Amino acid sequence: PPADTRAGAAVKAADRAHVFHSWSAQGLIDPLAVAGAEGSYFWDYDGKRYLDFTSGLVFTNIGYQHPRVVAAIQEQAGKLTTFAPAFAIEARSEAARLIAERTPGDLDKIFFTNGGAEAIENAVRMARLHTGRPKVLSAYRSYHGGTATAINVTGDPRRWPSDSGTSGVVHFWAPFLYRTPFYATTEAEEAERALRHLEDTIAFEGPGTVAAIVLETIPGTAGIMVPPPGYLAGVREICDRYGIVFVLDEVMSGFGRTGKWFAAEHFDVVPDLLTFAKGVNSGYVPLGGVAISAGIAATFETRPYPGGLTYSGHPLACAAAVATIGVMADEGVVEQAARIGEDVIGPGLRELAERHPSVGEVRGLGAFWALDLVRDPATREPLVPYNATGEANAPMAAFAAACKARGLWPFVNMNRTHVVPPCNISQAEAKEGLAVLDEALSVADGFLA
Numbered sequence: 001p002p003a004d005t006r007a008g009a010a011v012k013a014a015d016r017a018h019v020f021h022s023w024s025a026q027g028l029i030d031p032l033a034v035a036g037a038e039g040s041y042f043w044d045y046d047g048k049r050y051l052d053f054t055s056g057l058v059f060t061n062i063g064y065q066h067p068r069v070v071a072a073i074q075e076q077a078g079k080l081t082t083f084a085p086a087f088a089i090e091a092r093s094e095a096a097r098l099i100a101e102r103t104p105g106d107l108d109k110i111f112f113t114n115g116g117a118e119a120i121e122n123a124v125r126m127a128r129l130h131t132g133r134p135k136v137l138s139a140y141r142s143y144h145g146g147t148a149t150a151i152n153v154t155g156d157p158r159r160w161p162s163d164s165g166t167s168g169v170v171h172f173w174a175p176f177l178y179r180t181p182f183y184a185t186t187e188a189e190e191a192e193r194a195l196r197h198l199e200d201t202i203a204f205e206g207p208g209t210v211a212a213i214v215l216e217t218i219p220g221t222a223g224i225m226v227p228p229p230g231y232l233a234g235v236r237e238i239c240d241r242y243g244i245v246f247v248l249d250e251v252m253s254g255f256g257r258t259g260k261w262f263a264a265e266h267f268d269v270v271p272d273l274l275t276f277a278k279g280v281n282s283g284y285v286p287l288g289g290v291a292i293s294a295g296i297a298a299t300f301e302t303r304p305y306p307g308g309l310t311y312s313g314h315p316l317a318c319a320a321a322v323a324t325i326g327v328m329a330d331e332g333v334v335e336q337a338a339r340i341g342e343d344v345i346g347p348g349l350r351e352l353a354e355r356h357p358s359v360g361e362v363r364g365l366g367a368f369w370a371l372d373l374v375r376d377p378a379t380r381e382p383l384v385p386y387n388a389t390g391e392a393n394a395p396m397a398a399f400a401a402a403c404k405a406r407g408l409w410p411f412v413n414m415n416r417t418h419v420v421p422p423c424n425i426s427q428a429e430a431k432e433g434l435a436v437l438d439e440a441l442s443v444a445d446g447f448l449a
């Protein structure tokens with residue numbers, strides 16, 4: 001890409017003057033000015049190119065600027081750019097049909113939103129109205145979005161400043177053997193004890209007060225913890241026994257990320273509500289939604305659903321979803337994600353773990369992986385303390401800087417780096433990124449106790 005440093009400086013100056021950024025102390029950030037992107041790469045105005053191991057925020061499942069999706073958006077703009085949600089519109093009908101055909105079980109009705117947080121807001125509202133109960137149970141290690149209910153359902157520390165204390169959300173521990181809350185030594189033990197803990201939580205909260213259990217099928221931002229065999233099936237059984245609505249949040253894990261259309265397929269479970277966003281159209285136009293089971297849809301068959309959005313099922317977003325799903329089906333993107341995980345990323349990361357003592361655990365599948373970095377492999381003490389900032393976070397900052405200097409954009413959260421490239425990343429590109437990780441992990445190794 002050609003350099004245009006002056007244009008980059010103008011973009012940066014206007015950003016610094018007027019753009020208020022998410023999750024940030026505005027005076028302490030230094031956003032990179034990006035000039036363009038294609039496939040698995042983006043570049044800045046100095047002509048420096050980065051391999052994107054983050055897929056944006058884990059949403060460009062088919063990479064940047066796929067020509068078929070760009071053309072579909074342009075075509076829809078020429079035909080019918082926008083229309084109100086109460087009408088039947090071709091792009092919306094078609095997107096709903098394609099999504100419903102891919103969601104598991106009887107999740108056949110689609111409520112469209114603008115993103116993941118609104119999907120969670122509406123899933124919780126549906127569950128409360130369907131059951132007539134107030135409470136929601138969710139996992140401590142989770143992220144479900146930044147709006148009022150979604151941030152309270154979230155487990156990570158971004159909840160703290162916005163926790164109303166009256167949200168009706170109760171958090172519990174989901175399984176995570178590497179840092180087990182249950183003193184378990186095997187996956188079977190972890191699953192069994194996590195289920196007992198959940199059932200105890202329900203018993204002490206009062207089963208008749210719990211509307212929903214909300215879980216990420218495979219928690220994403222919180223660390224890509226693949227649940228042990230039997231856990232999600234056990235949660236399904238508990239929900240059935242107590243009449244609780246089971247919500248699986250597939251905003252990050254859906255649409256190919258794990259090597260299946262939806263991660264729930266790995267565990268043979270069907271939730272009552274499934275939330276999606278991100279990969280549904282690779283984030284080209286904001287879109288999310290809730291896939292609704294027949295039972296919950298029936299609740300709102302003759303009783304109005306008390307929720308809606310001006311841009312529910314926006315034609316541009318839906319046309320992008322139709323094209324994205326078409327690309328994924330025609331190009332075998334879901335299968336590509338499965339293969340890149342099995343053939344390149346998984347083996348590559350395990351090999352790195354053997355040589356780098358800062359890697360405590362490698363976990364994941366498909367195009368969805370985490371390295372848990374530690375100060376001491378024996379004690380598993382995290383490389384930086386939980387929720388560390390400033391000097392305490394220096395080892396992770398040094399690791400990230402080492403990646404960026406070498407042309408790799410890493411996903412970094414607390415003591416972890418996630419390897420979450422586009423699902424259709426090539427083998428050569430994935431290997432290029434792993435080679436950079438190898439060098440950056442040597443920097444992390446330097447911080448070991």
Ligand code: PLP
Nearest residue numbers: 115116117143144145251252277
């Ligand atoms: N749920 C999960 C599992 C997510 O990973 C995210 C975003 O990262 C959200 C919900 C919120 O989605 P959005 O940022 O589109 O509101």
